[in-house]
Amino acid sequence: MRLDPIKDSDAATEQENAHIRQLLGQMPLAQPSSRLDDRVRSTLLRGRSRWIAVGTFSSAAAALVAIAIVLPRHSSAPSQQIVSNNSGSPVLPVSSPAPGRLRIERDYKRIDDVGVVARLNGVPIRQMHYRGERQVWYFDAKRNTRLSVTVPVDRVVMVPVDTF
């Protein structure tokens, strides 16, 4: 326990109160429940992941701005584009290929059904947790440059459940 330095005038009072302080220190305090620990810990985890997401989004946004500035300078021909679907398997390029230039996108998604978490006007509300990541790679063989951008997505959606 940290205590302030005691002035001379307070020293006598502190000494008189030493016994009562000791008794108070030994008192059995009412304990918080373990549920409080769970609530606070989940709040702290959510708070941390939120800031990580904000930081990553900021970095990704800065990277995209850089791309927007840099790429048009070298885009004499349309780039080859490969787009992947949710399962991660690549799809054939849709735009006409430019020699030596490549752009690949890939999305990963995961959806968790948390279950019914609340009721709104008697209607059960189900919580869905979407987590995902979008990855974009740029390759330019001519200039021997490559760039990759990863944007995480973390979203909670509340969906009313139809009742019969």
Next chain:
Amino acid sequence: MDKPNLQILYTRHRQALFTLALSWTRCRSLAEDAVHDGFVRICRADLSRVADPDAYIFAAVRNAAIDQSRRAQANGRLKEKIAMSLFDMNQEDSEDPRSKAECDEEQRLIAAEVDGLPDESREAVVLRIYGGLTFAQIAQIVGQPLPTVAMRYHRALGRLRMKLEKHV
């Protein structure tokens, strides 16, 4: 300044924060809500600029507890409830029965007196004894001058001492 580790701060002050919240709300569920609300507010704040994180989390939980208490009074939730004690006198331990009985009586007296202290005095005792905070930190938390909080604390302890002496 580096961002403090909230998980460590919570583990360190968990009991004292709950006791502080209970001191204001006098209701277990409201006290737990207040501690949780306090940490929700802390998560939204920029802690890298906070000079004293320990004092900051106590202040956040205190404000949340006062809000909870006012809200509950406005809703009439507290009127029908008996104010909960800060102490749990039914906790089991392995002392011998005779000394335990004497100790219990003294502790029950102290518990009743602490529970009966004015809110501000009880708060000063909780922050100083169970939170392990300095008077300067307590003054910062409650927004009062340092001599005021020191006086509240010393008066509260003096009052408890007198009651115990009378009892003996």
